[in-house]
Structures are given as C-alpha cells and as structure tokens.
Amino acid sequence: MKKKKLIADVLIFILLSLTAIIMLYPFIWMIFTSFKPKLHVYLTGLLPEVWDFSSYVQIWKEIPLLRGFLNTLLYSIPPVLIGTFVSGAAAFSFAKIRFKGRDMLFLMLLIGLMIPFPSIMIPQFVMFSRMGLLMGPWTLILPKLFGNIAMIFFMRQIIIGIPDSLIDAAKIDGCNYFETYVRVILPVIAPALSAHGILWFIAAWNDYLAPTIFVKNPIWQPVTVMIAKFNEQYAINTHVPRIMAGSVLLVLPVLVIYGIFQRFIIGSFMFSGMKE
Amino acid sequence: MRAKKTSSIKKVDAFWGYTFIIIPFVGLILFSIIPLIMTIYASLTAWPLGQSFFDAKFIGLKNYKELFHADLFWKSLGNTFFYMIGIPIGLFLSLIFANLMNRGTGYENTFRVIFYVPVVTSIVAVSFVFQRLFMSDGGVINTFLQNIGVTNPPNWLGHPQYTKWVIIIMSVWKGLGSSIILYIAGMQGISNSYYEAATIDGATGLKMFRYITLPLLKPVTFYLIVTSVIGGAQMYVEPRLIFAANGPANSTFTTVIYLYDYTFSNSRAGYGSAIAVVLGVIVFGLTALQLYVNRRTSK
Numbered sequence: 021m022k023k024k025k026l027i028a029d030v031l032i033f034i035l036l037s038l039t040a041i042i043m044l045y046p047f048i049w050m051i052f053t054s055f056k057p058k059l060h061v062y063l064t065g066l067l068p069e070v071w072d073f074s075s076y077v078q079i080w081k082e083i084p085l086l087r088g089f090l091n092t093l094l095y096s097i098p099p100v101l102i103g104t105f106v107s108g109a110a111a112f113s114f115a116k117i118r119f120k121g122r123d124m125l126f127l128m129l130l131i132g133l134m135i136p137f138p139s140i141m142i143p144q145f146v147m148f149s150r151m152g153l154l155m156g157p158w159t160l161i162l163p164k165l166f167g168n169i170a171m172i173f174f175m176r177q178i179i180i181g182i183p184d185s186l187i188d189a190a191k192i193d194g195c196n197y198f199e200t201y202v203r204v205i206l207p208v209i210a211p212a213l214s215a216h217g218i219l220w221f222i223a224a225w226n227d228y229l230a231p232t233i234f235v236k237n238p239i240w241q242p243v244t245v246m247i248a249k250f251n252e253q254y255a256i257n258t259h260v261p262r263i264m265a266g267s268v269l270l271v272l273p274v275l276v277i278y279g280i281f282q283r284f285i286i287g288s289f290m291f292s293g294m295k296e
Numbered sequence: 297m298r299a300k301k302t303s304s305i306k307k308v309d310a311f312w313g314y315t316f317i318i319i320p321f322v323g324l325i326l327f328s329i330i331p332l333i334m335t336i337y338a339s340l341t342a343w344p345l346g347q348s349f350f351d352a353k354f355i356g357l358k359n360y361k362e363l364f365h366a367d368l369f370w371k372s373l374g375n376t377f378f379y380m381i382g383i384p385i386g387l388f389l390s391l392i393f394a395n396l397m398n399r400g401t402g403y404e405n406t407f408r409v410i411f412y413v414p415v416v417t418s419i420v421a422v423s424f425v426f427q428r429l430f431m432s433d434g435g436v437i438n439t440f441l442q443n444i445g446v447t448n449p450p451n452w453l454g455h456p457q458y459t460k461w462v463i464i465i466m467s468v469w470k471g472l473g474s475s476i477i478l479y480i481a482g483m484q485g486i487s488n489s490y491y492e493a494a495t496i497d498g499a500t501g502l503k504m505f506r507y508i509t510l511p512l513l514k515p516v517t518f519y520l521i522v523t524s525v526i527g528g529a530q531m532y533v534e535p536r537l538i539f540a541a542n543g544p545a546n547s548t549f550t551t552v553i554y555l556y557d558y559t560f561s562n563s564r565a566g567y568g569s570a571i572a573v574v575l576g577v578i579v580f581g582l583t584a585l586q587l588y589v590n591r592r593t594s595k
Contacts, residue, residue: 032396033403039393040410043469046425047413049436053428062434109316118306119313125321132324134583135332136530138552139576142338142559142568143331146349166323197312219416226418228533233560248420248537255540260428267421278416282409289477 047271054264061260075265083250085269088243094157095231095242096224099164104217107167109198111175112205116187117197126176132169137229145233159234160242164224171216178212179205215288218281222274244270332576338569345563352566359570369571371546372554375460379531379550382464383524386471387517393472394479395505408480412473419470423537426466427453453539456547463534463548475520482516483509518590522583529579532556551575 053061054075056068063069079085113119114126148159182205190200206213231245247266254262278285334349339359343352363369393411397404414422429436430452441449450458490508499507535548542549551571559568 029399029401032399033401036393036396036407040407043411043414043473045436046422046429046469047417049429050421050425064439106319110320113313113316117309117313117316119310122313125317129317129320129324132328134526134580135328136526136575136579138530138532138555139335139572139579140328140331142345142565142572143334143349144327146334146345146565147331163323163327165319166327167320169320169324172320196308197316201316222416226420228418228420244418244420251420251424252537252540255424255427263424263428267418267424270418270421274416274418275413278413282412283405286405286408286412286477289481 047275050264050267050271054261054268056261058259058261072261075259075262076269078262079247079250079265079269083246084239085243085246087239088241088246089273091157091240092225092242092244095160095227096221099161100217100221100224103164103167104171104213104220106165107171108175108206108209108213109201110167111172111209112179112197112201114172115176115179116182116184129169130173133173141230141233148234154234155237155240157235157240160224160227160231168220171213171220174216175209175213178209182208211284212288215281215285218277218285222277225274335569335572335576338566339573341566341569343564343566343569345559345565355566359567360574362567363570363574368546368549369551369554372549372551375535375546375548376529376531376550376552378460379464379467380525380528382467382471383521383528385464386468386475386524387520389468390472390475390479391510391513394476394483395509397476398480398483408473408477411476414470415473417470419533420537422466422470423534426462427538430462454544456543456545459539459543459547462538463531466534466538467528471524478516478520479513482513486512514590514594518586522586525582525586526579529575529582 049066052066052068055071055073056063057070057072057074060069060072114122145154148154153159153162186204186208187200190204195203226244227242228244228248231242235241235245247270251263251266254266338349338352340354340356341352342355342358343349397407397411430438432438432449432451432454435452437452438449452458452462486509490512491504494504494508530552531550532552535543535550536553539548542553552575555568555571555575558564558571
C-alpha cells in the first residue's frame with residue numbers, strides 16, 4: 021500500500037513538472053529571444069548564441085518608457101488603494117449593518133457585474149470627452165475610486181463570518197461604525213482584502229482596451245499601450261527580439277510583485293475562496 | 297423609552313449603512329447604468345461619433361435591421377461562441393490538476409504558484425509571444441511537432457481552420473491556474489467526514505470523486521462557468537493582437553472587434569450601440585439561463 025502511494029506520488033510529480041514546463045515555457049522563450057540578434061531567431065537553440073542587448077536600448081530610445089511606467093503606476097496604485105478601502109466599507113455595510121432595503125440593494129449592485137464593459141464604453145467615451153478628460157489621466161483613475169463590485173461581493177462573504185460579538189464589543193467601547201470598520205474589521209479582513217487588492221492592481225496594470233479608447237494623449241498612455249504600439253510596428257518587419265524585449269518589460273514588474281506576494285495571494289484564496 | 301432608543305439605534309445603523317454603500321452605488325449609476333441607458337437609446341439613432349449625443353437622429357430599429365442582415369456580424373458572433381469551447385476544456389483540465397495538487401504532499405504549493413503565473417501576466421505580452429510560438433515555419437510549436445514525427449503540421453496563423461485554436465489554446469493556458477486555485481479552495485472546504493463515511497462504506501477514490509467531490513464543487517464550477525462566459529463574450533485583445541487584420545477569412549473576428557471598428561474607426565456610434573445592446577442582451581441572457589439551470593438542478 022505504502023509502495024503504491026510512493027509510485028503514484030512520483031508519477032504525479034513527473035506529470036506536474038512536465039506541465040509546469042509548458043506553463044512557463046512561453047516566458048522562458050520570450051526572455052531568451054529578447055537577447056538574440058535579429059537574424060538569430062531562426063536558429064533553433066533556445067539560448068542565444070550571442071547576447072545582444074540592442075533591443076532594449078532601442079525601446080528605451082523610441083518610447084518614453086519611464087513615463088509609461090509612471091503613468092501605469094498612477095493608474096494602478098492610488099485609485100486601487102482608495103477603491104479597495106471603499107469596497108471594504110461597502111462589504112462591511114452589506115454584511116453586518118441592518119438597514120432597509122439592504123439585500124435588495126446588494127442584488128442590484130450584483131447586476132452591475134453582468135453589464136459587459138463593451139456595452140457601455142461608447143457612452144463612457146462620450147461622457148469623458150464632454151468633460152474634457154480624454155487628454156489627461158483621469159479617465160483611468162476616476163472609475164476605480166468608486167470601488168469594485170466583485171471585491172465587495174467576496175469581502176462580504178468573509179465579513180459575514182466575523183462574529184457579531186467583535187462588532188458589539190467595539191460598539192460598547194464607543195466606536196461608531198466608521199471606527200469599527202477601521203479598527204476592527206479592516207485588521208481582520210486585511211489578508212484577503214490585500215490579496216484581492218493586489219489582483220486588482222495587476223488587472224489595472226495589464227489593462228489594454230480601456231486606455232486605447234479613453235487616453236488620447238500619447239504622453240499619458242500606460243506602458244501596455246506604448247509597448248503594444250512599439251510591438252505592432254516591429255511585427256510588420258518581423259524584428260522578433262524587439263517585440264519580445266517589449267513583452268519582457270511588460271511582464272517583468274508584475275512577475276516581481278507576484279513573486280513577492282505569491283504565497284499570500286494563493287493562500288488567501290484557500291481561505292476566502294468559494295464557500296458559497 | 298425603550299422603543300425610542302431602538303429607533304434611534306436603527307437610525308444610526310441606517311445612516312452608516314447607506315453612507316458606506318453610497319460611493320459604489322454612485323459609481324454604478326454614473327459609469328454603468330447611465331451609459332447603459334444611453335447605449336440603448338443611441339442604438340435607435342443615426343449618430344456619427346463626433347456629433348453631440350443629443351442631436352443624434354432617431355431612426356427606430358433600422359440599425360438592428362442592418363445588423364441582423366450583416367453577414368460579418370453573424371460571423372463575429374459565431375467566432376465569439378466558438379472560442380467558448382475553451383471553457384469546458386479548461387474546467388476539465390483544472391479539475392484534474394486540482395486533484396493532483398491537493399494530496400497533502402510538500403511540493404504542491406510550488407506547482408500552484410507556477411500554474412498561476414500566466415494568470416497575472418499581461419495579455420498584450422502573452423499574445424505577441426503566442427503569435428511567434430505558433431508561426432508555421434520556425435515556430436516552436438511546429439518545430440516540436442515535426443520533431444515528434446508530424447510531417448505536415450498545421451498552418452496555425454494562416455489557415456481559417458486553425459486560427460481560432462491558437463486563441464483557444466492560449467486562453468486555456470492562461471486561465472488554468474485561476475480555476476485550479478478556486479477548485480482546490482473548494483476541495484479544502486469539504487469536510488473530511490464525508491470521505492471517512494464513504495471509506496467505511498467501501499467506496500474507492502474515483503467513486504468518492506464522482507459522488508462527493510464533484511457535487512460539492514458545483515458552486516465553484518458554476519462560478520467559473522458564469523465568469524468565463526461573461527469574459528468570453530467580450531473577447532477582443534487576443535484576436536486583435538495576434539491576427540492584426542481579423543485573421544484569414546475573418547476567422548478570428550469577434551463581436552467586440554466589430555463593435556470597436558464600427559464605432560471608433562467608422563464613427564458610426566449608433567450602429568455600434570446596436571451591437572453593444574445585442575452583446576449585453578446575450579451576456580445577460582446567458583447568465584440568467586445559467587442561474588436558472590443551476591437553481592433547477594440544485595433542488
């Protein structure tokens with residue numbers, strides 16, 4: 021019996037390792053290719069025979085990369101922080117505070133999840149245009165400040181599990197609901213909330229469709245759009261290493277952040293996840 | 297006295313309750329509800345994008361008539377649905393891998409983390425990479441296929457029969473980690489007592505999976521299907537970046553690309569809005585259908 025389990029363990033380990041290579045291979049290929057000279061991409065070896073950094077130099081010369089990264093940070097950090105705080109408060113309200121029409125309002129909010137972005141992007145574009153926002157950064161900041169419905173949904177599930185006695189104790193100590201939220205609820209939900217916050221930050225970092233429509237001023241474009249343009253231009257004359265260098269720059273910062281928080285992100289799903 | 301006190305507590309509760317939810321609600325109204333109403337109205341007008349929304353000329357259902365007679369629209373819709381073949385494939389694979397990664401061995405967490413990497417990476421970057429991997433000559437995939445003896449590997453990017461599969465394979469690869477994690481989380485929520493009882497009754501692994509794990513994972517499966525369908529109906533970036541000009545014979549063209557091009561390239565915002573409404577109705581209808589089926593089968 022024990023021997024049988026050991027064999028199963030080894031076989032599964034081999035299977036998972038092979039699949040893991042498939043999962044990571046595109047990234048490995050992308051990194052090595054970005055360091056090859058243009059014509060060497062037709063050689064079959066994975067590793068570059070000559071290490072060539074010119075693709076990165078070229079990107080640096082052609083696009084305002086630093087500005088692009090700063091723009092992306094502006095679109096993905098402050099609004100997500102504020103939006104996360106707002107979402108947590110709303111989740112607390114839906115989970116623990118009694119008021120008229122609460123569950124009805126919650127359902128209404130969930131319907132918002134079913135409205136696909138492409139169905140509303142034309143009027144959003146027109147509204148932003150009317151407000152004169154298309155030439156600046158606000159179109160990618162403003163909507164996030166109002167919170168994130170999916171996040172409210174998940175946080176509500178978690179807050180429901182917090183014992184009422186904890187909230188009552190805060191009340192007896194003279195806390196109003198805002199103080200209760202900040203001092204009692206936030207510390208308890210912090211791990212799950214930050215994990216969802218990080219995923220939202222990554223989604224904002226990777227966003228592509230919205231900025232192509234809502235940001236008309238090239239200097240305010242996030243780095244995704246800048247690099248996509250750069251890549252499309254080099255796709256025409258098939259300069260593969262340049263395209264891959266662009267892709268590496270897009271992926272790397274997110275991978276670093278994911279690498280730092282991975283245990284935390286995956287772990288928080290294990291707890292919060294899907295308990296209905 | 298007591299009644300008065302409870303009513304004042306109720307008032308305080310209501311004040312904070314509404315205060316906390318008002319911001320997301322204003323957001324919902326401002327950025328979803330109002331635009332949705334505008335889209336529905338605009339779909340009934342001839343509205344050049346540059347012109348003011350309020351000056352758009354009302355033309356009734358003309359946009360819809362044109363839309364339903366446009367071959368390109370049906371083509372785009374067919375393609376969009378075709379991509380959803382990836383959803384059951386992804387669910388099937390992620391169930392298998394979730395099982396393999398939830399056996400209590402020491403190394404599993406490393407695999408969970410690795411499988412999740414594609415989930416967090418930029419779809420823009422990944423699209424450019426897959427475009428190169430699937431090149432018919434010199435691409436990694438076909439070189440590999442030739443090495444294992446496939447003499448005539450598919451022309452992935454050039455033949456309408458294969459183009460959609462590039463996107464399906466990429467979507468499955470990119471989404472797998474996310475479904476695996478949610479399945480594992482679901483599995484860990486299942487109490488051990490079920491399995492113990494089943495073991496006493498002499499049930500084997502596969503039977504336990506079929507009669508205990510799978511039914512209890514239904515909420516996760518349901519959530520995954522709903523979100524993947526909503527996401528799949530909005531497919532845009534992948535075909536746009538991998539197949540710059542909609543692929544051979546428009547084989548990778550999707551409804552959202554159609555919507556985007558008519559609105560922002562041809563400036564026909566009224567017609568674009570009609571496409572947007574149809575898309576919204578489809579997403580809404582599919583979600584409602586799934587909710588209905590889920591409820592019926594739960595009884």
